[in-house]
Amino acid sequence: MEIDIEQTRRNISLETNPEKKSLLGQYFTPFPIANFMASLFAEPHIRDCKLLDPGAGIGSLTNAFLNRFLDDLIPEHFSTINIHAFEIDTHLQPHLSGTLSSYSSINSITSYIFLQDFIQYGVNQLRQDLFSKEPHTYTHIIMNPPYKKIRSDSIHRKLLSQVGIETVNLYTAFLSLGIYLLEPHGEMVAIIPRSFCNGPYYLSFRKLLLSETAIKRIHVFESRSQAFKDDDVLQENIILHIERSGIQNSVGISFSNGLEFDNLTVENISFDHIIIPGDDQLFIHIPLDKKKNSIDINDHIQYSLSDIGVEVSTGPVVDFRVKSDLESQPDLNSVPLVYPSHFSDIRVEWPKLNSKKPNAIRKNERTSQFFYPNGFYTVVKRFSAKEEKKRITANLVDPTTFPDQTLLGFENHLNVFHTRKNGLPEDLAMGLYAYLNTTAVDQYFRRFNGHTQVNATDLRAIKYPSRRALIKLGRWIKGQSTITQELIDKNWEKIIS
Numbered sequence: 386m387e388i389d390i391e392q393t394r395r396n397i398s399l400e401t402n403p404e405k406k407s408l409l410g411q412y413f414t415p416f417p418i419a420n421f422m423a424s425l426f427a428e429p430h431i432r433d434c435k436l437l438d439p440g441a442g443i444g445s446l447t448n449a450f451l452n453r454f455l456d457d458l459i460p461e462h463f464s465t466i467n468i469h470a471f472e473i474d475t476h477l478q479p480h481l482s483g484t485l486s487s488y489s490s491i492n493s494i495t496s497y498i499f500l501q502d503f504i505q506y507g508v509n510q511l512r513q514d515l516f517s518k519e520p521h522t523y524t525h526i527i528m529n530p531p532y533k534k535i536r537s538d539s540i541h542r543k544l545l546s547q548v549g550i551e552t553v554n555l556y557t558a559f560l561s562l563g564i565y566l567l568e569p570h571g572e573m574v575a576i577i578p579r580s581f582c583n584g585p586y587y588l589s590f591r592k593l594l595l596s597e598t599a600i601k602r603i604h605v606f607e608s609r610s611q612a613f614k615d616d617d618v619l620q621e622n623i624i625l626h627i628e629r630s631g632i633q634n635s636v637g638i639s640f641s642n643g644l645e646f647d648n649l650t651v652e653n654i655s656f657d658h659i660i661i662p663g664d665d666q667l668f669i670h671i672p673l674d675k676k677k678n679s680i681d682i683n684d685h686i687q688y689s690l691s692d693i694g695v696e697v698s699t700g701p702v703v704d705f706r707v708k709s710d711l712e713s714q715p716d717l718n719s720v721p722l723v724y725p726s727h728f729s730d731i732r733v734e735w736p737k738l739n740s741k742k743p744n745a746i747r748k749n750e751r752t753s754q755f756f757y758p759n760g761f762y763t764v765v766k767r768f769s770a771k772e773e774k775k776r777i778t779a780n781l782v783d784p785t786t787f788p789d790q791t792l793l794g795f796e797n798h799l800n801v802f803h804t805r806k807n808g809l810p811e812d813l814a815m816g817l818y819a820y821l822n823t824t825a826v827d828q829y830f831r832r833f834n835g836h837t838q839v840n841a842t843d844l845r846a847i848k849y850p851s852r853r854a855l856i857k858l859g860r861w862i863k864g865q866s867t868i869t870q871e872l873i874d875k876n877w878e879k880i881i882s
């Protein structure tokens with residue numbers, strides 16, 4: 386079976402054109418991953434298993450599930466297994482039927498293939514109206530759901546909101562319906578991107594996940610391209626194992642660097658390292674690799690931005706909204722405008738007269754609401770390219786860069802650290818610059834943010850050293866003749882301790 390199903394998966398992957406793959410999220414699970422996913426379910430403690438495989442493709446996950454529990458079909462295992470496999474693409478039906486029918490001789494197994502939209506089905510099950518019946522629920526769910534944005538005017542979005550599910554991607558829609566369709570103590574194992582771990586769009590999904598289920602295990606692929614390498618998928622994927630209405634204890638975290646799952650070590654991480662207590666955004670912090678992150682284990686780093694009297698905001702100047710006020714060269718009637726393109730090694734360089742971006746913005750009634758007084762600020766880019774080594778890049782805004790200027794404009798692709806819309810003390814701004822540029826902060830950030838965008842909410846979710854320690858760090862960095870990544874990484878912990 387292994388050889389057949391792997392061959393079919395590879396053939397279909399080669400035959401399917403990229404548009405269809407991306408439209409239906411047709412990235413099938415390689416055999417070793419499917420087997421590993423099936424291995425995560427607890428030993429059976431019930432007799433009758435009701436399994437759901439939504440978006441079943443060619444049935445690789447159900448196949449792995451059955452192999453796991455048939456391998457040792459002994460009395461302690463399930464007496465019956467009833468399978469519901471959903472697949473919207475009718476072209477896959479022969480393969481899916483082929484996979485499931487290879488178990489048809491086993492009396493205790495019954496399977497049904499639903500060639501239909503799982504979202505439509507799930508919503509119909511959960512809708513509570515005059516004619517509704519009790520939903521068909523499941524004891525086990527295994528899924529590799531399609532990944533695709535759902536537009537706010539789409540039929541899926543409307544359907545989902547009928548049962549109170551507000552979400553922006555098909556994968557979190559599948560997961561949400563799955564959670565609701567699980568029986569108490571039912572388990573789900575899913576392979577999914579990690580983009581739900583942060584950001585306001587996934588907050589309502591995180592609320593549902595954390596209120597209805599206990600997270601038992603998270604498996605992390607250390608290399609972003611490994612899980613679906615035949616399909617060139619560059620997602621950061623994780624495998625999540627959850628239990629409906631379970632008790633939330635510590636979470637087992639494991640890592641693999643490819644399709645090799647033997648000899649994994651599972652580290653149990655206390656739940657308050659996964660969700661930081663008091664975080665109303667419920668960011669989910671997932672370690673990226675086996676190495677311990679120094680921010681987590683350093684007792685000196687335990688402050689929020691508000692503890693240290695600093696705020697962070699998105700740069701208020703949205704350039705396309707004030708196009709007619711932008712100036713390539715500063716003059717007497719304009720205010721310097723800082724873009725990420727002004728970043729240099731340490732301090733922003735301004736003006737950059739050969740740059741495509743403007744250097745100034747005219748001061749008038751419409752624009753004056755956007756300006757900050759000239760001063761010291763730490764600024765962080767909001768966007769980085771995938772191939773860039775670091776997600777968080779900070780620079781220092783130094784008032785002497787803008788001689789004779791009383792005001793500054795910050796463009797929307799920047800995050801600005803300030804105190805009540807005023808500049809920071811120089812040493813504090815320098816200290817924040819150094820701290821935010823450490824590799825440790827970058828690693829810490831990646832634990833809850835799987836994409837390239839760094840927003841103000843993300844920067845608020847990071848833990849900081851005390852204000853005094855940051856000032857000390859700022860003074861130290863000011864005294865250095867050359868500042869390199871290596872120098873910062875080697876010394877910052879010593880300085881703040």
Ligand SMILES: C[S@@+](CC[C@H](N)C(=O)[O-])C[C@H]1O[C@@H](n2cnc3c(N)ncnc32)[C@H](O)[C@@H]1O
Nearest residue numbers: 409412413414440441442472473502503529531
């Ligand atoms: C990422 S693939 C995974 C397939 C299979 N579970 C596996 O692991 O190999 C997702 C599957 O969901 C199917 N699909 C996409 N949208 C669907 C929907 N609304 N309802 C049911 N299936 C859907 C796709 O055709 C595709 O086969």
